[in-house]
Amino acid sequence: xxxxxxxxxxxxxxxGAIASLNCTYSDRGSQxxxxxxxxxxxSPELIMSIYxxxxxxxxxxxxxxNKASQYVSLLIRDSQPSDxxxxxxxxxxxxxxxxxxxxxxxxxxxx
Amino acid sequence: GAVVSQHPSRVICKSGTxxxxxxxxxxxxxxxxxxxxxxxxxxxMLMATSNEGSKATYEQGVEKDKFLINHAxxxxxxxxxxxAHPEDSSFYICSARGQAHSYEQYFxxxxxxxxx
Numbered sequence: 093x094x095x096x097x098x099x100x101x102x103x104x105x106x107x108g109a110i111a112s113l114n115c116t117y118s119d120r121g122s123q124x125x126x127x128x129x130x131x132x133x134x135s136p137e138l139i140m141s142i143y144x145x146x147x148x149x150x151x152x153x154x155x156x157x158n159k160a161s162q163y164v165s166l167l168i169r170d171s172q173p174s175d176x177x178x179x180x181x182x183x184x185x186x187x188x189x190x191x192x193x194x195x196x197x198x199x200x201x202x203x
Numbered sequence: 204g205a206v207v208s209q210h211p212s213r214v215i216c217k218s219g220t221x222x223x224x225x226x227x228x229x230x231x232x233x234x235x236x237x238x239x240x241x242x243x244x245x246x247x248m249l250m251a252t253s254n255e256g257s258k259a260t261y262e263q264g265v266e267k268d269k270f271l272i273n274h275a276x277x278x279x280x281x282x283x284x285x286x287a288h289p290e291d292s293s294f295y296i297c298s299a300r301g302q303a304h305s306y307e308q309y310f311x312x313x314x315x316x317x318x319x
Contacts, residue, residue: 124306126307135296135311136247136310137310141305180246180247182308189300190252191249193246195245
């Protein structure tokens, strides 16, 4: 079983719609959760971090964490073509600083 | 804040030669730096973790004698790929975290290595 799982996509949404991305993780003791955006040929860029159950909003992005169900999600509201990228879910599972990454979900926002 | 640079951005080398990649934190002190490798259409694979002034910790399956890591200061880590072979061609990305950043990692722009 992979530590961090994401649907690979591609997830295609029309411009202005909400894109919903999901991520599940296997280690129940995980404490820190992150969403990174990676454009093709570029390195990942941190867009959200979440540490407590519930929702965390930052601009058009909302991260949702449910530790009991071991999932974390990312909502992108009012999707723009510039949001077209691969979104990586990352989880800190242990007592060190290492992150485990999912394979990523590719999002395409069509104009 | 939290800017990480990498140099070079792209390098082509001949098989058997060594290549050094630098990773710098520009506006914070990086207590921990990480080196990742990413093959096309795949996710990030952690190669090693390094803390300033101490030996790097390598992930299982990563040859420490082939991928030499030095974290000489709180703003600089280097990765040297020794005796590179075509199968080492990949996108190498470093990340860094500082004490002020909790567990967040900030990535450098990456180095695309092509071994001919």
